[in-house]
Amino acid sequence: MKLSLGFSPCPNDTFIFDALVNKKIDTEGLDFEVFLEDVQTLNEWAIAGKLDISKISYGVLPQLLENYCVLSSGGALGKGAGPLLISKKQYSPEEGEIEKKSVAVPGKNTTANLLFSLAYPKAMNKKFMIFSEIENAVLKGEVDYGVIIHENRFTYRAKGLHKVIDLGDYWEHQTGLPIPLGGIVAKKAIDKSIRSKINRLIRQSVEYAFKHYPTITGYVQQHAQEMSEAVMRQHIDLYVNDFSIDLGQEGRNAIDKLLSVYQSMYPEQLVFSEIYSE
CATH class of the missing domain: 3.40.190.10 (Periplasmic binding protein-like II)
Structure with missing residues (x-):
C-alpha cells in the first residue's frame, strides 16, 4: 500500500522520518511517496486534503479535523521551544x-x-x-x-x-503546558488499523533515530546544507523529545488547550470532537 507523506526539510523532521522513508526499519508492507515542503505549504495542502499523512502546524488543526486526525508520534511539543x-x-x-x-x-x-x-x-x-x-x-x-x-x-x-x-x-x-508546535495528521478515511500501523512505524522511526544519535545522517545533512552540524543538533535537541515518541496525556492536554484558545478567538468556527486517531 502506497501513501503520500509530507514533512519539512528541517532537521527535526528529517531526523524523525529518516528511518521510515529510507527503510531502515521494516515498514510492514507500506510504501511512502514523500513530499518535502515548508510548513506553510504543508498546512495549505492539508486544508485542501492533498496528502494522506502530513506534518502540520497545530495552529491549523481546527480547520483540518473534518478530514484528518492527530497521530500520537512524530510531533513537536516542548518547553522553551516556542516562537x-x-x-x-x-x-x-x-x-x-x-x-x-x-x-x-x-x-x-x-x-x-x-x-x-x-x-x-x-x-x-x-x-x-x-x-x-x-x-x-x-x-x-x-x-x-x-x-x-x-x-x-x-x-x-x-x-x-x-x-x-x-x-x-x-x-x-x-x-502550564508544553507548547504544541507541530504534529502529524492522517486522513480519517484511512482504515483505523492502517493509521495505527503508520503511528507505530513513525514511533519506531523516532526511536531508531534516537538510538543512533548524536550521529547526523546523510539524509538530514542533505536537506540542511546551509547549517552546521552544531545547529542541526540544536534543532533536533529543541524539537525532538519524548512527546515526539508519544504525545501522552500532557501532550493531548496541550493540544486541547490550543484548540480551546482557537475556539475562543474564532467562536463561529466549530472544532470537531474526534481529534486523535486512537
Whole structure:
C-alpha cells in the first residue's frame, strides 16, 4: 500500500522520518511517496486534503479535523521551544505599541500566528511570509517586528536582531503546558488499523533515530546544507523529545488547550470532537 507523506526539510523532521522513508526499519508492507515542503505549504495542502499523512502546524488543526486526525508520534511539543518576537532595536515596547506596528508572521495557519495572537490579540497589521524571509524583512525595515521559528531561533542574534518576547514562555506561563508546535495528521478515511500501523512505524522511526544519535545522517545533512552540524543538533535537541515518541496525556492536554484558545478567538468556527486517531 502506497501513501503520500509530507514533512519539512528541517532537521527535526528529517531526523524523525529518516528511518521510515529510507527503510531502515521494516515498514510492514507500506510504501511512502514523500513530499518535502515548508510548513506553510504543508498546512495549505492539508486544508485542501492533498496528502494522506502530513506534518502540520497545530495552529491549523481546527480547520483540518473534518478530514484528518492527530497521530500520537512524530510531533513537536516542548518547553522553551516556542516562537520569538524580534526587532531591529533593543528595547522594551510600551504597552499597546506592538499592536499598532507591522509584524511579519510565518504563515496564517501556523501555531506561531496563534501564539502571537494570544499574546497580542489586537495586532492587525500582520504580513505573512515564509519563515526564512522574516529576519531579513526586519533587518531591511520592511516590518517593525518579526515572529521567528525553527533555526532562526539560533541565528537572529548573530544578525544583530533582538528578542522582544518569547511567545512560548508566554504560553507556558499562561497554561502550564508544553507548547504544541507541530504534529502529524492522517486522513480519517484511512482504515483505523492502517493509521495505527503508520503511528507505530513513525514511533519506531523516532526511536531508531534516537538510538543512533548524536550521529547526523546523510539524509538530514542533505536537506540542511546551509547549517552546521552544531545547529542541526540544536534543532533536533529543541524539537525532538519524548512527546515526539508519544504525545501522552500532557501532550493531548496541550493540544486541547490550543484548540480551546482557537475556539475562543474564532467562536463561529466549530472544532470537531474526534481529534486523535486512537
